[in-house]
Amino acid sequence: MDADTARTIHRRLLAQYPIEGGRTNFIPFDNPFESLILTILSAQTTDASVIAIREPLFSRYPTPEALAEAAPEDVEQIIRTLGFHHAKSRYIVATAQRIVREFGGEVPRTMEELRSLPGVGRKTANIVLSHAFGINVGIAVDTHVRRVSHRLGMTDSKNPDIIERDLMALLPEKTWGEMNYLLIRHGRAICTARNPKHEECFLCDLCRYYREEVKGKES
DNA sequence: ATCCCGAGGG
DNA sequence: CCCTCTGGAT
Numbered sequence: 001m002d003a004d005t006a007r008t009i010h011r012r013l014l015a016q017y018p019i020e021g022g023r024t025n026f027i028p029f030d031n032p033f034e035s036l037i038l039t040i041l042s043a044q045t046t047d048a049s050v051i052a053i054r055e056p057l058f059s060r061y062p063t064p065e066a067l068a069e070a071a072p073e074d075v076e077q078i079i080r081t082l083g084f085h086h087a088k089s090r091y092i093v094a095t096a097q098r099i100v101r102e103f104g105g106e107v108p109r110t111m112e113e114l115r116s117l118p119g120v121g122r123k124t125a126n127i128v129l130s131h132a133f134g135i136n137v138g139i140a141v142d143t144h145v146r147r148v149s150h151r152l153g154m155t156d157s158k159n160p161d162i163i164e165r166d167l168m169a170l171l172p173e174k175t176w177g178e179m180n181y182l183l184i185r186h187g188r189a190i191c192t193a194r195n196p197k198h199e200e201c202f203l204c205d206l207c208r209y210y211r212e213e214v215k216g217k218e219s
Numbered sequence: 220a221t222c223c224c225g226a227g228g229g
Numbered sequence: 230c231c232c233t234c235t236g237g238a239t
Contacts, residue, residue: 033231080235080236195238
């Protein structure tokens with residue numbers, strides 16, 4: 001993969017998954033609190049499920065202060081269509097409490113502080129830093145990023161550290177956070193682990209996996 | 220019926 | 230490293 005191809009991929013991904021007014025279809029880049037909570041809730045579920053609980057959740061708990069006072073059982077009712085809702089409801093209430101008590105009501109802006117929040121691990125912290133704050137801490141290589149970048153041919157490795165290095169070498173630093181999000185989004189929407197939707201994919205002409213594993217095996 | 224694959228805990 | 234938590238997609 002050369003930098004020109006990577007740039008073309010970036011351009012097409014952005015056209016398909018537009019980031020308008022600092023807001024994707026469900027994660028706001030300009031509201032760190034909502035961005036953090038929705039990113040925690042996004043683990044192991046679908047975009048549609050997250051979108052469905054967004055308004056009910058934030059109309060009732062619009063701020064860290066409001067969520068910090070919530071009964072986890074009430075939150076659990078609102079998000080019960082997500083997987084792991086029992087743990088997630090506890091995580092986000094505890095996270096809101098910690099934001100209020102330890103960080104003055106503001107979502108913290110460092111990897112270490114973010115990861116001290118309940119339910120926030122390496123991936124969530126990385127996504128929030130790059131999306132909500134525009135801080136390019138690198139590329140969080142989750143399984144979506146790993147699968148999509150490998151299929152496209154942006155890396156030959158399956159080692160997350162090497163994939164991160166390859167992607168950062170291929171892409172301008174200012175696009176890292178955005179590409180991180182775009183690759184995950186594409187992985188969730190089209191380039192799925194099983195039965196990827198080639199007929200809907202706008203990257204087939206650049207895709208190594210399609211070229212070698214799909215097109216190459218048609219009889 | 221099985222897989223998904225993030226965070227936390229053992 | 231291993232396992233568990235869950236609803237939804239397939």
